[in-house]
Amino acid sequence: MSLEGHPGFLGLTSRGVVLIHADWPAYPLEHGWEIAVISLGSFPPGTDFKRVDDIDQCSLLLAEGYGDYRDPFDERAFHVAIWHEDLLEACDLGLVEGVERLTHRQYETRKREELRTRILRDIERRGGEAPPGDILESLYAEIDGQRVSLGLPSIDDYDDGEDDTTPYRPWLGIDGLGVVRLTTQGWNRLDELWADALDIPQSARSRVDPLVQSGLYDSALRELGVLIESRVRELASSQLHGSKLIDLFIRRLADSNRFHNAGLKILRSELRTAFKFVRNEFAHNVVDLPRPRAYALLGRMSHVLMEVEGIGAELHPR
Known part of the structure; x- marks a missing residue:
């Protein structure tokens, strides 16, 4: 590969x-x-x-x-x-x-404990019986019909953070x-980040700017949601809506062989959360939004629209 x-x-x-x-x-x-x-x-x-x-x-x-x-x-x-x-x-x-x-040692210790717990729960769920001793010592892979033990390194082989001669890298x-x-x-900082990044795409300004200037933030968000979905529907050549439209859109992009897998999954995640938690909320409701939160949501939806328009430009360059 x-x-x-x-x-x-x-x-x-x-x-x-x-x-x-x-x-x-x-x-x-x-x-x-x-x-x-x-x-x-x-x-x-x-x-x-x-x-x-x-x-x-x-x-x-x-x-x-x-x-x-x-x-x-x-x-x-x-x-x-x-x-x-x-x-x-x-x-x-x-x-x-x-x-x-x-430390790396603490991280690895916890990781192994979590793995033991998952394996034992799976054995119990299947009605089986765990082998004696440490279940991790029983792990194996089957290669060419042969069982090969997956011996894990000693926990002492992992950095405990006490060696000042090497840079210490924390583990999560x-x-x-x-x-x-x-x-x-964090939520307050998020609003600031999106508001600072607010850049309504040129293609949407004639429809969105007057609404923002009038303080009709929910209407502006509703308009951006419609523009995003309409553009996705156009690029997917489909009349589907919502999550079904997103899944079809991503499949069509994957079939084009012009975009790598991880990039498409990132785009899919952005579209799904934007549709479910922003577009859906404002599509059918009148919502009085404070300006900081409104600008944050406008910044986020504008970013999603620009991502979709970028895909369109790559698929259909002028």
């Missing part, structure tokens, strides 16, 4: 070309604590996020309360992926709660409650 063909190939980011060694339903938008705040803030206040996987110093988080699926990786659920360092920096700034800094831990969420300060 080529580098570009790997499911977790992110392409060129602000940290260079990046690949995550996992086939996830979502991938990080970029690097930076701001991205951590924006990713968690794509959901309603109070949303809890549970870590379901972790690799390459990046965590895949499941947004709880939006569907009950047996498989935590089910693409119908809602996920975000965030780099460890970005969550930790956001926590240091008081914007995120539920995470803590660990989830606190006792097992969930991550934005703080009130």
Whole structure:
């Protein structure tokens, strides 16, 4: 498989070309604590996020309360992926709660405990009986019909943070409650981030600017939602609506072989959360929004519209 063909190939980011060694339903938008705040803030206040996987110093988080699926990786659920360092920096700034800094040894110890628990629960669910001793010592892979033991390195082989001769890199831990969420300060900072980034696309200004200037923020958001969905419907050559339209749109883009997998999953995540938590709310309701929150939502929806228009320009260059 080529580098570009790997499911977790992110392409060129602000940290260079990046690949995550996992086939996830979502991938990080970029690097930076701001991205951590924006990713968690794509959901309603109070949303809890549970870590379901972790690799390459990046965590895949499941947004709880939006569907009950047996498989935590089910693409119908809602996920975000965030780099460890970005969550930790956001926590240091008081914007995120539920995470803590660990040494590599502490991280590996917790990871193995979680793995033991999952394996034992699975054995119990299937009505089986666990082998004696440490269940992790019984792990194996089957290669060419032969069982090959997956012996794990000694826990003492991992850095405990006490060696001052090498740079210390913290590892992400989830606190006792097992969930991550934005703080009130985080929500306030999110509003500032989106308001500062507000840039209504030229294609939408004649329809949206008069509404914003009149303080009709909910109408402006409704208009942006219609513009996004109309453009997606046009590019997908479909009359579908909502989530079915998004899924078809992403499939059509994948079939074009012009976009890599991770980029499409990032786009899918942005569209799904924008539709479910912004477009749907304002499509059928009159909502009196305070200016800071309105500008934040306008900034977010404008960003999504620009992403869709960028896809259109790539598919149909002039």
